[in-house]
Amino acid sequence: MAQSADAKAYNAKVYVTLRPSVLDPAGTAVRSGLSHMGYDNVSKVRIGKYIEVELTAESEVAAKSQLDKICDQLLANPVIENYRIEILEAVAV
Amino acid sequence: MAQSADAKAYNAKVYVTLRPSVLDPAGTAVRSGLSHMGYDNVSKVRIGKYIEVELTAESEVAAKSQLDKICDQLLANPVIENYRIEILEAVAV
Numbered sequence: 793m794a795q796s797a798d799a800k801a802y803n804a805k806v807y808v809t810l811r812p813s814v815l816d817p818a819g820t821a822v823r824s825g826l827s828h829m830g831y832d833n834v835s836k837v838r839i840g841k842y843i844e845v846e847l848t849a850e851s852e853v854a855a856k857s858q859l860d861k862i863c864d865q866l867l868a869n870p871v872i873e874n875y876r877i878e879i880l881e882a883v884a885v
Numbered sequence: 886m887a888q889s890a891d892a893k894a895y896n897a898k899v900y901v902t903l904r905p906s907v908l909d910p911a912g913t914a915v916r917s918g919l920s921h922m923g924y925d926n927v928s929k930v931r932i933g934k935y936i937e938v939e940l941t942a943e944s945e946v947a948a949k950s951q952l953d954k955i956c957d958q959l960l961a962n963p964v965i966e967n968y969r970i971e972i973l974e975a976v977a978v
Contacts, residue, residue: 799926807935822936822959831955833892834940842900842935843912847927862924866915 799848801882802855808868808875809840843867846882855879892941894975895948901961901968902933936960939975948972 810816819837826834845862849855859877868875903909912930919927938955942948952970961968 801928809935809937819936825959826955829958831940831951833942833951834938834955835894836937836939838937840935840937842902842933843915844902844929844931844933845927846929847924849926858924858926862919862927865922866918 799850801846801848802852803880803882804845804847804855804859805878805880806843806845806859806863806867806875807840807878808843808863808873810838811872811874814872840873841867852879852881892943894939894941895945896973896975897938897940897948897952898971898973899936899938899952899956899960899968900933900971901936901956901966903931904965904967907965933966934960945972945974 816838819839822839823834823837826832826837845859847855847858849858856877856879859879863875863877864870909931912932915932916927916930919925919930938952940948940951942951949970949972952972956968956970957963
């Protein structure tokens with residue numbers, strides 16, 4: 793994956809969430825804890841991951857394509873998790 | 886925290902990130918793993934939490950105020966973490 797001279801820097805934000813059908817014990821525990829703390833108007837809590845990635849790529853499309861692979865292979869478990877990717881161009885390298 | 890009849894439902898998204906000055910060993914490990922997998926164009930990875938909260942409140946301002954307290958008390962560690970809150974109004978209850 794050699795970078796050519798015109799590779800650009802991108803800042804990506806990746807949101808990994810449990811699929812709606814998957815139980816979230818940690819979220820349930822937080823909701824229960826909030827209830828004990830007096831916040832009984834909180835009806836649901838779901839906990840996911842938020843990952844910031846800095847990378848260089850030829851184009852935004854290339855960056856998105858690579859991040860899709862990275863999510864499938866490492867950041868998310870596609871069996872139980874969904875992910876969403878946002879990409880912003882950073883300053884040129 | 887009794888709810889009056891005109892309480893509205895809100896969906897909030899909370900992003901908890903480590904302060905920039907705090908080391909992120911998990912993020913560094915992911916970056917290193919990606920490098921070993923051939924993704925050597927990834928220069929930085931920071932891992933945070935993404936939390937979805939459903940709650941009812943009198944107003945968006947009240948919901949925001951309560952979520953600030955919840956973050957300070959439970960969801961984030963203010964010493965080493967920052968948080969950001971986004972609130973969307975859900976269907977009326």
